[in-house]
Amino acid sequence: xxxxxxxxxxxxxxxxxxxxxxxxxxxxxxxxxxxxxxxxxxxxxxxxxxxxxxxxxxxxxxxxxxxxxxxxxxxxxxxxxxxxxxxxxxxxxxxxxxxxxxxxxxxxxxxxxxxxxxxxxxxxxxxxxxxxxxxxxxxxxxxxxxxxxxxxxxxxxxxxxxxxxxxxxxxxxxxxxxxxxxxxxxxxxxxxxxxxxxxxxxxxxxxxxxxxxxxxxxxxxxxxxxxxxxxxxxxxxxxxxxxxxxxxxxxxxxxxxxxxxx
Amino acid sequence: xxxxxxxxxxxxxxxxxxxxxxxxxxxxxxxxxxxxxxxxxxxxxxxxxxxxxxxxxxxxxxxxxxxxxxxxxxxxxxxxxxxxxxxxxxxxxxxxxxxxxxxxxxxxxxxxxxxxxxxxxxxxxxxxxxxxxxxxxxxxxxxxxxxxxxxxxxxxxxxxxxxxxxxxxxxxxxxxxxxxxxxxxxxxxxxxxxxxxxxxxxxxxxxxxxxxxxxxxxxxxxxxxxxxxxxxxxxxxxxxxxxxxxxxxxxxxxxxxxxxxx
Numbered sequence: 001x002x003x004x005x006x007x008x009x010x011x012x013x014x015x016x017x018x019x020x021x022x023x024x025x026x027x028x029x030x031x032x033x034x035x036x037x038x039x040x041x042x043x044x045x046x047x048x049x050x051x052x053x054x055x056x057x058x059x060x061x062x063x064x065x066x067x068x069x070x071x072x073x074x075x076x077x078x079x080x081x082x083x084x085x086x087x088x089x090x091x092x093x094x095x096x097x098x099x100x101x102x103x104x105x106x107x108x109x110x111x112x113x114x115x116x117x118x119x120x121x122x123x124x125x126x127x128x129x130x131x132x133x134x135x136x137x138x139x140x141x142x143x144x145x146x147x148x149x150x151x152x153x154x155x156x157x158x159x160x161x162x163x164x165x166x167x168x169x170x171x172x173x174x175x176x177x178x179x180x181x182x183x184x185x186x187x188x189x190x191x192x193x194x195x196x197x198x199x200x201x202x203x204x205x206x207x208x209x210x211x212x213x214x215x216x217x218x219x220x221x222x223x224x225x226x227x228x229x230x231x232x233x234x235x236x237x238x239x240x241x242x243x244x245x246x247x248x249x250x251x252x253x254x255x256x257x258x259x260x261x262x
Numbered sequence: 263x264x265x266x267x268x269x270x271x272x273x274x275x276x277x278x279x280x281x282x283x284x285x286x287x288x289x290x291x292x293x294x295x296x297x298x299x300x301x302x303x304x305x306x307x308x309x310x311x312x313x314x315x316x317x318x319x320x321x322x323x324x325x326x327x328x329x330x331x332x333x334x335x336x337x338x339x340x341x342x343x344x345x346x347x348x349x350x351x352x353x354x355x356x357x358x359x360x361x362x363x364x365x366x367x368x369x370x371x372x373x374x375x376x377x378x379x380x381x382x383x384x385x386x387x388x389x390x391x392x393x394x395x396x397x398x399x400x401x402x403x404x405x406x407x408x409x410x411x412x413x414x415x416x417x418x419x420x421x422x423x424x425x426x427x428x429x430x431x432x433x434x435x436x437x438x439x440x441x442x443x444x445x446x447x448x449x450x451x452x453x454x455x456x457x458x459x460x461x462x463x464x465x466x467x468x469x470x471x472x473x474x475x476x477x478x479x480x481x482x483x484x485x486x487x488x489x490x491x492x493x494x495x496x497x498x499x500x501x502x503x504x505x506x507x508x509x510x511x512x513x514x515x516x517x518x519x520x521x522x523x524x
Contacts, residue, residue: 032420100444103445
């Protein structure tokens with residue numbers, strides 16, 4: 001999570017959507033937007049009439065190494081110029097009135113952007129200035145609106161956060177990661193036979209030490225122990241450790257018994 | 263997108279997950295995290311050993327009005343103390359090694375958090391310090407890891423952005439907004455009969471002005487015009503405007519004709 005002086009090795013991503021910051025005010029935010037774009041696999045950035053001019057060293061300092069996105073961005077005097085070569089334009093805006101336009105959620109927009117790009121068309125996403133957001137003329141230049149599904153009681157969304165949500169959704173549309181996995185690293189999830197083997201070992205030792213001596217209650221106690229060890233996935237490595245724990249505890253007990261008997 | 267001096271009217275959200283910032287370094291980031299939490303409907307914030315002490319006025323200034331989250335956060339000396347009353351702890355971390363633990367995507371985590379909270383259990387999500395992230399002991403304190411599905415070529419994720427993604431996913435799990443809608447405001451989507459009525463009007467006028475005089479081509483031309491007007495959903499208000507356009511253009515043409523004839 002640190003900046004790198006040299007910049008990260010980012011490369012253009014063919015036909016990915018263009019992020020267009022309309023009249024952005026703060027160079028810090030432009031840098032943070034570039035960083036968020038890099039996080040989500042977006043590369044092309046355009047600025048329309050940045051308030052404080054361009055370039056601004058602060059943007060590079062706040063980009064955490066997303067330098068190449070800033071190095072290669074283009075600056076435009078008007079929004080019309082910035083979208084002239086695009087086929088589809090989306091505009092992020094909270095709640096415009098008196099407008100008839102399709103409205104997408106961020107997730108819906110990400111899926112449509114993927115479809116548009118797969119067809120070989122170029123798409124852009126407009127983000128308005130920090131203070132006021134996009135004005136009515138900016139919005140009229142867009143085909144489709146994107147309205148984030150977020151807490152209506154607190155709509156103040158930072159510019160780079162707005163870019164982050166879109167970049168995250170863009171990346172996620174094609175990410176194949178399953179929602180839940182078990183990270184096992186060097187080992188593997190144990191089979192039922194492995195687990196059974198451990199439970200026999202444990203039960204034998206518990207019989208030997210007398211823990212299961214109440215015979216009417218024994219079946220229920222064994223089942224409860226099984227329920228616990230089955231609750232999460234257990235790995236082969238963990239079973240080896242558990243075997244060792246049982247063996248050592250039992251051995252210690254027998255040795256203690258021998259010492260006491262002497 | 264502006265800060266409010268008085269703070270936004272945020273209220274505690276019963277049994278929503280607790281965000282735990284472990285050894286956070288920058289007050290600016292703590293403020294930005296509070297803002298992101300408010301965006302996604304999270305309220306409870308805990309700090310473990312904040313580097314520069316607490317409170318820090320900068321955090322309030324950078325929270326864009328999410329003051330109450332900062333006002334009511336709690337500070338803890340150790341992570342163990344910060345999680346003591348919780349039932350489930352998630353830890354966000356990029357790629358730990360030599361660990362056997364369930365790993366969720368951000369989306370997977372959001373759904374599980376919803377389930378946990380519905381059961382009346384209290385859940386927490388750990389976020390590590392800006393520079394180094396969570397250490398191995400922090401991670402061991404968690405039940406489950408959350409690994410964001412983001413560009414592996416650029417893993418440098420800002421702390422507040424990490425909180426934003428989680429807060430966004432948390433909010434989205436229960437958001438009922440359809441991925442695409444047509445924002446029509448005061449008007450409604452036109453019925454097929456309304457559209458047919460307009461297309462008849464248009465065709466009549468095009469017949470009258472001679473645009474469709476090539477009779478062998480006429481059916482195809484009429485179909486193509488129909489294809490265009492059917493592509494997007496059209497509203498009643500837009501059909502009234504289109505009727506008006508056709509009427510006025512035709513009228514203008516007839517008056518021109520009359521003037522030329524005079």
